[in-house]
Amino acid sequence: MKFAVKAWSKGRARSGILQIVGGSSCEIAIETPALLLSTRKGLPAFISPDLLPSLPSPDSHILQFSPLHFLEGLTPETMSNCGGLHQMLGLHEYGFVAVPRDSIVCVPECNGTNKIGASFETPCGRLLIKSLEYMKMISSMKPNLWATLADEVPAWVSVKRNKNSVDRTVRWLDECIALSSTGGAVFGAIVGGSSVEERQRCAQEVAKRNVSGYWLGGFGLGESMDERSPLLNAVTDNLPEQKPRQICGLGLPEEVLQGIASGVDLFDSTYIYDLTIGGFALIFPFDQIERNVSDSQPSAIGGDQTKINLKATVYRKDISPIVDGCSCYACQNHTKAYINHLLNVHEMLAQILLEIHNTHHYLGFFRAIRQAIKEGKFEQFRQQFIENRRHQIFAASLGS
Amino acid sequence: MALRFEILGRFNRARAAQLTLPHFVCQTPLFMPVGTQGTIKGLTTSQLEEIGCQIILGNTYHLALRPTSELIDELGGLHKFMNWPRALLTDSGGFQMVSLLHLADITEKGVTFQSPVDGKPMLLTPEESIQIQNRIGADIIMALDDVVRTTITGPRIEEAMYRTLRWIDRCIEAHKRPNEQNLFGIVQGGLDPVLRDICVRGLVDRNLPGYAIGGLSGGEDKDSFWRVVAQCTASLPEDKPRYVMGVGYPLDIVVCSALGADMYDCVYPTRTARFGAALIPEGVLKLKHRAMADDTRPIDPTCMCMVCKNYTRAYIHCLVTKDAMGSQLLSYHNLYYMMKLSNDLHSSIIEGQFPEFVCGFLQKMFPKGDVPEWVCNAMEVAGIDISSCCSPFTSSQY
Ligand SMILES: [Zn+2]
Numbered sequence: 001m002k003f004a005v006k007a008w009s010k011g012r013a014r015s016g017i018l019q020i021v022g023g024s025s026c027e028i029a030i031e032t033p034a035l036l037l038s039t040r041k042g043l044p045a046f047i048s049p050d051l052l053p054s055l056p057s058p059d060s061h062i063l064q065f066s067p068l069h070f071l072e073g074l075t076p077e078t079m080s081n082c083g084g085l086h087q088m089l090g091l092h093e094y095g096f097v098a099v100p101r102d103s104i105v106c107v108p109e110c111n112g113t114n115k116i117g118a119s120f121e122t123p124c125g126r127l128l129i130k131s132l133e134y135m136k137m138i139s140s141m142k143p144n145l146w147a148t149l150a151d152e153v154p155a156w157v158s159v160k161r162n163k164n165s166v167d168r169t170v171r172w173l174d175e176c177i178a179l180s181s182t183g184g185a186v187f188g189a190i191v192g193g194s195s196v197e198e199r200q201r202c203a204q205e206v207a208k209r210n211v212s213g214y215w216l217g218g219f220g221l222g223e224s225m226d227e228r229s230p231l232l233n234a235v236t237d238n239l240p241e242q243k244p245r246q247i248c249g250l251g252l253p254e255e256v257l258q259g260i261a262s263g264v265d266l267f268d269s270t271y272i273y274d275l276t277i278g279g280f281a282l283i284f285p286f287d288q289i290e291r292n293v294s295d296s297q298p299s300a301i302g303g304d305q306t307k308i309n310l311k312a313t314v315y316r317k318d319i320s321p322i323v324d325g326c327s328c329y330a331c332q333n334h335t336k337a338y339i340n341h342l343l344n345v346h347e348m349l350a351q352i353l354l355e356i357h358n359t360h361h362y363l364g365f366f367r368a369i370r371q372a373i374k375e376g377k378f379e380q381f382r383q384q385f386i387e388n389r390r391h392q393i394f395a396a397s398l399g400s
Numbered sequence: 401m402a403l404r405f406e407i408l409g410r411f412n413r414a415r416a417a418q419l420t421l422p423h424f425v426c427q428t429p430l431f432m433p434v435g436t437q438g439t440i441k442g443l444t445t446s447q448l449e450e451i452g453c454q455i456i457l458g459n460t461y462h463l464a465l466r467p468t469s470e471l472i473d474e475l476g477g478l479h480k481f482m483n484w485p486r487a488l489l490t491d492s493g494g495f496q497m498v499s500l501l502h503l504a505d506i507t508e509k510g511v512t513f514q515s516p517v518d519g520k521p522m523l524l525t526p527e528e529s530i531q532i533q534n535r536i537g538a539d540i541i542m543a544l545d546d547v548v549r550t551t552i553t554g555p556r557i558e559e560a561m562y563r564t565l566r567w568i569d570r571c572i573e574a575h576k577r578p579n580e581q582n583l584f585g586i587v588q589g590g591l592d593p594v595l596r597d598i599c600v601r602g603l604v605d606r607n608l609p610g611y612a613i614g615g616l617s618g619g620e621d622k623d624s625f626w627r628v629v630a631q632c633t634a635s636l637p638e639d640k641p642r643y644v645m646g647v648g649y650p651l652d653i654v655v656c657s658a659l660g661a662d663m664y665d666c667v668y669p670t671r672t673a674r675f676g677a678a679l680i681p682e683g684v685l686k687l688k689h690r691a692m693a694d695d696t697r698p699i700d701p702t703c704m705c706m707v708c709k710n711y712t713r714a715y716i717h718c719l720v721t722k723d724a725m726g727s728q729l730l731s732y733h734n735l736y737y738m739m740k741l742s743n744d745l746h747s748s749i750i751e752g753q754f755p756e757f758v759c760g761f762l763q764k765m766f767p768k769g770d771v772p773e774w775v776c777n778a779m780e781v782a783g784i785d786i787s788s789c790c791s792p793f794t795s796s797q798y
């Protein structure tokens with residue numbers, strides 16, 4: 001893995017390039033800030049591998065997975081026999097990033113975690129994962145990047161529990177590095193809950209280790225939007241500039257912008273999964289963010305101007321695509337009326353089409369953010385986006 | 401009549417034909433996947449084209465409930481609504497009512513049933529069924545027939561057969577788009593050769609664009625099943641397509657094609673996929689089975705589909721019945737298998753290799769030579785020598 005920061009917008013936001021080598025020595029260059037596509041067992045929840053190439057390339061070529069998902073059926077030995085994830089999934093032109101948790105079906109369970117290992121609620125029940133086991137999975141799956149095991153705790157735990165989680169996470173980091181036998185790049189996990197001091201302490205400790213990048217854990221676990229920025233800055237200010245930073249748990253557009261403002265480079269896409277399951281489609285404009293704010297109409301259709309709910313009866317006869325001019329497979333081939341019908345009759349094609357559109361749309365949002373950073377206009381972009389949203393939500397509340 | 405049916409090749413009773421429908425030129429024998437609610441579960445229309453699907457089936461009963469035939473009509477028909485450029489067929493809705501609703505009752509007027517929406521009594525007449533199907537706009541529409549379970553015997557079978565004949569005239573009369581949609585009549589008559597014969601003659605007199613053999617695949621024994629098919633195909637006109645309704649096991653399709661049938665439909669390939677089963681030349685592969693967990697072979701090493709080219713049985717094993725992707729990938733493979741089978745039947749007939757194809761098919765499915773007796777009997781009638789794949793001393797029941 002190689003990473004280089006290419007541009008800074010005034011402040012901490014930066015854009016860069018992450019270069020990784022996929023299967024069969026395939027080189028992949030991903031521009032950051034980037035969205036990693038969340039997967040179930042290596043494939044997006046509903047987008048089958050033959051439909052993946054219809055997403056923007058190379059932006060969509062980096063996939064995130066939880067090794068724990070495979071405990072449901074595959075042993076590390078079989079994964080090794082298959083030749084690792086790239087080989088097993090036939091996705092050589094894609095980069096794979098392993099993170100123990102996925103925020104959807106595999107979530108950290110801090111009460112079950114102890115000094116031996118990290119606890120997770122998973123489809124196969126509550127699991128206690130030790131460094132040794134985790135590293136066995138990593139070496140059989142051969143991801144391009146992998147985050148070390150972390151003791152993630154919610155914002156409300158005691159000072160002592162939080163301090164403990166930092167100590168454990170740093171110890172597990174050393175264990176994971178010692179046990180590592182693959183060529184994949186190590187991302188050191190950083191925790192510290194809602195304490196700026198613990199966040200700093202953890203970041204400083206991890207920064208001393210020989211790692212290729214950093215994984216920011218323990219966000220999106222109950223801290224408020226307002227307290228988050230100081231916590232993020234406490235971490236990124238203590239990390240070397242030339243290494244990539246990945247985060248889990250920040251999904252909403254505002255949260256992504258907040259993370260980027262603090263210098264985070266890589267995000268997950270569980271937000272897209274949540275939207276898709278709820279029948280929502282993203283519609284917010286991102287390429288003309290400065291458009292006249294007063295143009296926006298109050299929403300009466302169960303959305304908030306960033307997204308629409310296609311279950312709403314107003315779409316019953318709407319033969320336009322989700323977003324006019326969108327080049328995704330769903331918008332090029334299907335109407336809102338059809339997706340509305342598919343949702344009404346609980347047909348899986350609805351989720352397939354929504355996941356395609358939402359992924360396509362969010363990748364476009366990230367592209368616009370990178371452009372703004374390169375032009376040194378990130379803060380204006382962010383302010384404008386948040387302003388538009390506030391205005392729209394206000395207008396919607398007046399309209400209803 | 402809005403179709404052309406040109407026979408391109410034959411082997412005894414089997415035929416390979418080109419069926420030109422308003423939206424697509426199909427090659428027969430062909431299998432029609434079932435897209436009940438305007439979608440084949442878990443697959444996009446471009447995947448269906450890629451797999452080679454030529455015609456898919458929509459269920460009138462479901463579509464009439466949601467999104468309603470009026471809405472489909474207003475938005476330009478089902479082809480446009482689901483963005484499917486190739487051919488479509490809709491059933492009459494009658495069978496779905498009788499099989500899904502406990503309170504369906506058939507009278508001379510039509511099928512009465514309790515509305516699943518508000519519980520009020522409703523009536524589906526032959527006229528209404530055709531009107532609804534005219535609005536949906538499929539290439540082939542089916543006449544409303546009086547459906548009885550094949551396991552029923554007695555005067556009810558006779559009543560249903562005569563009623564089906566009376567209703568066909570009401571269907572023909574009600575059909576408003578004969579130049580864009582083809583109305584197929586359905587042969588009823590249970591397992592009684594005399595009744596089947598009367599029904600075939602009655603329908604043939606009406607000179608319809610095509611004919612279906614109905615009332616089968618309802619739990620009758622296999623020997624009765626193929627004998628009805630053989631009798632009907634023998635007396636239906638040569639120059640019209642013949643559709644055996646509800647048939648979908650690969651073996652049944654091979655046997656029926658040998659007997660001169662052309663079209664089939666079944667939910668089996670996609671339904672069985674959702675339960676974790678893959679169709680393979682040897683029969684069925686249960687991917688849920690523990691033995692699959694460390695099997696690094698493809699589902700079917702001889703299959704050229706996207707799934708078999710990329711995935712191991714082990715990987716599919718950890719997806720099936722847990723993740724949506726499991727049924728998406730297995731449905732893809734299973735439909736690919738059915739399309740390949742249809743295509744193999746078509747080309748082997750044209751190339752004069754049909755008996756060889758049938759023998760090869762049976763050998764893979766019954767490597768010990770224990771071809772079921774009903775298959776042997778049917779093949780004898782079809783004039784196909786399968787002695788090379790039957791062991792001389794075993795004859796087991798299917
Ligand atoms: Zn789109």
Ligand SMILES: [Zn+2]
Pocket residue numbers: 699700703704705706707708709733736
């Ligand atoms: Zn296959």
